[in-house]
Amino acid sequence: MHTKTSRHILELSVQEQKxxxxxxxxxxxxxxxVVWLILSPLPNTGRTINLLKSEGKKCIxxxxxxxNNDEQFLEKFASVGTNLVKSEDVINPNKAIAMYLKKYKPGERVFSVNNHVANEVFRNNGIDIETLDITDNLDPASLARLIKPEQKVGAVVIDINFNLNYAELAKAYQYLLDKDCELIMGGSxxxxxxxxxxxxxxxxDFAKYLSKYSHKQPIALGKPSPRFGDIIKEMYNITTPKRxxxxxxxxxxxxxxxxVCGFQTLLVLSGTSTKEEMLVAEENLRPDYYADSLADFIELFQNIKLTNNNIK
Ligand SMILES: [Mg+2]
Structure with a gap:
């Protein structure tokens, strides 16, 4: 039985919107x-972010x-119409993993099967990373030479990598056979x-594949892992999740x-999940609110302002 009903923010009364x-x-x-699609913009999202900020909301x-690196993120924000977002306002698994490695694996070498942007972030944070670049056609003998562990590593890191290949996974597995080597992943x-x-x-599922055969529980530092939430709460000094x-x-x-982080939640229907999926979702996946897009906030603020002006 569902006890929580998700409400469209434009179907709330004006008082409820306030x-x-x-x-x-x-x-x-x-x-x-939400703000854009990976290959194309979404309309009026930058305007909405500017509006939320002008209303005193802290936007992270x-x-x-x-x-994407910080420079590319800021370019994407500019392309949808906002120049008010700074690189420190953006947090992703690369930054969280770098923080984790510096804190819990200081000075240790890491085998990364992550993408080149992530690897650059790790290197810029002083992390000693090993990567595997494949240029030749492999046979069993050359594969075995390639995946033989070189020196001890403290962790294997895996996340989105459009160039991911079998040899990288095979070498990651060899490293994970060491009991001290942790498996660290980004989002799910x-x-x-x-x-x-x-x-x-x-x-x-590539992280799950390594986890399954190495019997290592991954340390997840992306959504929806609560550990990622703890890092964000600490970074941005969030003491009251309900706010x-x-x-x-x-x-x-x-x-x-x-x-899981104790935040209020709002689903926008401009990306992955549909309204139909929302309506039948389990309780913990059911948002408090929903909207067609981020730009619905523009109309919501107009509703509130119009009423305020009428009262005056
Ligand atoms: Mg998304």
């Missing part, structure tokens, strides 16, 4: 599927996107919204994450 806006200080928002962007997305008519598969609104387009990634 109460809703006053119920949070922080807006924590996903990016892909919490994304599992680990294939099953799909990624590329454009309005295409979603592609996520990378979570945060988490906005995302994925029930299993964003809404699950918002719920």
């Amino acid at each position: 109460d809703f806006i006053n119920s949070f200080d922080f807006v924590l928002s996903d990016c892909d599927g 962007f919490v994304t599992n996107n680990s294939f 997305d099953t799909h990624m919204p590329m454009s309005a008519d295409m979603a592609t598969l996520g990378f979570v 945060c609104l988490f906005i995302g387009d994925s029930l299993s990634s964003d809404i699950a994450f918002g719920t």
Whole structure:
């Protein structure tokens, strides 16, 4: 039985819309599927972010996107119409993994099967990383030479990597046979919204593959892992989770994450999850609110302002 009903923010009464806006200080928002699609923009999202900021909301962007660097994120925000977002306002698994490694594996070498942008972030944080670049056609003998562990590593890191190949996974497995080697992963997305008519598969099952055969429980530092939430709360000094609104387009990634972190949650229908999926979702995947898109906040603020002007 469902006890929680998700309400569309534009179907609330004006008083409820005011109460809703006053119920949070922080807006924590996903990016892909909310602010833009991976390959195309979404309309009026930059304007909405500027508006939320002008209303005094602290806006933080919490994304599992680990294939864009800070410069590219700021370019993407500019392309949808906002120049008010700074690189420190964006947190993704790369940054969280770098923080984790510096804190818990200081000075230790890491084998990364992550993408080149992530590897650059790790190197910039002073982390000694080993990667595997394949140029030749492999046979059993050359594969065996290639995947033989070189020196001890403290962790294997895996996340989105469009160039991921078998030899990298095979070497990661060899390293994970060492009892001290941890398995660290980013987000748990099953799909990624590329454009309005295409979603592609996520990378979570490659992490599960390594976990299954190495018998190592992965340390997940992306949505929906509560450990990622703890890092964010510490970074941005969030002491009252209920005063945060988490906005995302994925029930299993964003809404699950918002719920486990104790945030209020809002699903936007501009990305991965559909209204139909929301209506039949389990309780912990069911958002408090939903909207067609982030831009619905523009109309909501107009409603509130019009009423305020009428009262005067
Ligand atoms: Mg998303």
